[in-house]
Amino acid sequence: MPPTPRDADRPQDLRFSRMERLLGGHPIRTVTVDGTSARFVTDPALVRRILVTDARHYGKSELLQKARILSKSGLLAPDDARHRHYRRLAHPHLRTTAVTAHTPLMADVARATAASWRPGQPVDIQAAMCRAAGRIALTALLGPTTGATSDQLTDRLAALSWEMITKPLYGRAARARRPAARLRQAFTDFRTPLARCVTDRLNSPHPTTHYLAALLADTGPAAGGALSGEQVCDEAVMMLTAATVTTASVMSWALYTLARHPLAEEKVLKDLAQPADTDTDTAARPGHGHGPPGYTLRFLMEVLRLHPPVWITSRRTLTHVTLGEHTLPAGTDVVFSSYLLHRHPAHYRDPHRFDPDRWLTTRPRPQDATYLPFGTGSRGCVGETFAWQELHVLLAALAQEWRLTLQPGTRPRAAAHTTLHPHRLLMIPQPR
Numbered sequence: 001m002p003p004t005p006r007d008a009d010r011p012q013d014l015r016f017s018r019m020e021r022l023l024g025g026h027p028i029r030t031v032t033v034d035g036t037s038a039r040f041v042t043d044p045a046l047v048r049r050i051l052v053t054d055a056r057h058y059g060k061s062e063l064l065q066k067a068r069i070l071s072k073s074g075l076l077a078p079d080d081a082r083h084r085h086y087r088r089l090a091h092p093h094l095r096t097t098a099v100t101a102h103t104p105l106m107a108d109v110a111r112a113t114a115a116s117w118r119p120g121q122p123v124d125i126q127a128a129m130c131r132a133a134g135r136i137a138l139t140a141l142l143g144p145t146t147g148a149t150s151d152q153l154t155d156r157l158a159a160l161s162w163e164m165i166t167k168p169l170y171g172r173a174a175r176a177r178r179p180a181a182r183l184r185q186a187f188t189d190f191r192t193p194l195a196r197c198v199t200d201r202l203n204s205p206h207p208t209t210h211y212l213a214a215l216l217a218d219t220g221p222a223a224g225g226a227l228s229g230e231q232v233c234d235e236a237v238m239m240l241t242a243a244t245v246t247t248a249s250v251m252s253w254a255l256y257t258l259a260r261h262p263l264a265e266e267k268v269l270k271d272l273a274q275p276a277d278t279d280t281d282t283a284a285r286p287g288h289g290h291g292p293p294g295y296t297l298r299f300l301m302e303v304l305r306l307h308p309p310v311w312i313t314s315r316r317t318l319t320h321v322t323l324g325e326h327t328l329p330a331g332t333d334v335v336f337s338s339y340l341l342h343r344h345p346a347h348y349r350d351p352h353r354f355d356p357d358r359w360l361t362t363r364p365r366p367q368d369a370t371y372l373p374f375g376t377g378s379r380g381c382v383g384e385t386f387a388w389q390e391l392h393v394l395l396a397a398l399a400q401e402w403r404l405t406l407q408p409g410t411r412p413r414a415a416a417h418t419t420l421h422p423h424r425l426l427m428i429p430q431p432r
């Protein structure tokens, strides 16, 4: 229901279930998040100003990150120069050529995941996807580790990712002691073997070319003491969890969507069976040439539109800024939601309907900044190319081998925690 003019002036408590009410009325509304006042922005043109045009006036905000325990020294550093430096360090390991080199690894992990399922035995999809995405990220970014270490790191990264995914992002539940303690424990459990692995690499006479090596080269006096050994570890945890929690949530929604839409499933399978991408009708090809062919790309774009894992984002003004008709003092928190932008009826016709063909070139293109599953601008997703390829490879291996149906009696709902993920997604695999 659209708000009445009287409601429009009153700060509203930010709640996922009530967020759609914020779409009506003024494009910038005052909300409270955990008792802190913030501005909620629903106009994509203003979101673009925040993320791109005036990005230098906005820094990272702590508003939605109180529960986070990740590194603040590298990529997530509040200061711009430091952020740029660590982004440059990560970039060569995630750009197109690196992604091409990582594709056989992605395929191996995808095949091993498919081979681990048994006909008729329920699979906890989100947990399985955390494990697959975690193993890919670990091997691609840290380099190969030996059997036992690799399994331990994978298990613990998957466990940490699961704790992160299911941790409420704000509100009373986010401050509750038990989930916070579990998350901290999972963090320590993962960080301990990771720290050993980092020390081994530091002392190893054999240089590697992985992202971890780039971080390690940034320690010590020659690099101006940029990162301590501890911070290298924290930075690696940040990158690995950023790669795992997001991909696991999208893959879970993708498999769920295939089961719900048999026609789409049929088209995806037909598309994946073709040796080359013959369908060039999709409006934009993200991921710089990587990623799935025509219909499968549209399918995944639509999954990401309806279920963006990073469903809410915040920034803090660094100086006085003008945003629309508002002047915001330094230190103001601004919040926007890709989930809402993606379901705004002014930008998407029949916005809640699953329709991959809305991405055909023949359909009107959505306005700039109305589709932001990977964010945009200088702090947008550095792993986007990697992610598109990984989604494609995992989907191809799993969907071509198994037909998944929902376990009878389960009705997964969207849980809006750190990521937007399907709550309790149990599926039954049957061979194709």
Ligand code: HEM
Pocket: 075, 076, 087, 094, 137, 238, 239, 242, 243, 244, 246, 247, 250, 308, 309, 310, 313, 314, 372, 373, 374, 375, 376, 378, 379, 380, 381, 382, 383, 384, 386, 387
């Ligand atoms: C489908 C999968 C993914 C989605 C939907 C996604 C989404 C996003 C979004 C929306 C942001 C921007 C957040 C903001 O503006 O505050 C972001 C940032 C980031 N992502 Fe991803 N991501 C995905 C996969 C990955 C992968 C595979 C990696 C690494 C291999 C990665 C690494 C990062 C990092 C390090 C940042 C922080 C960038 C910075 O602050 O400069 N992501 N991601």
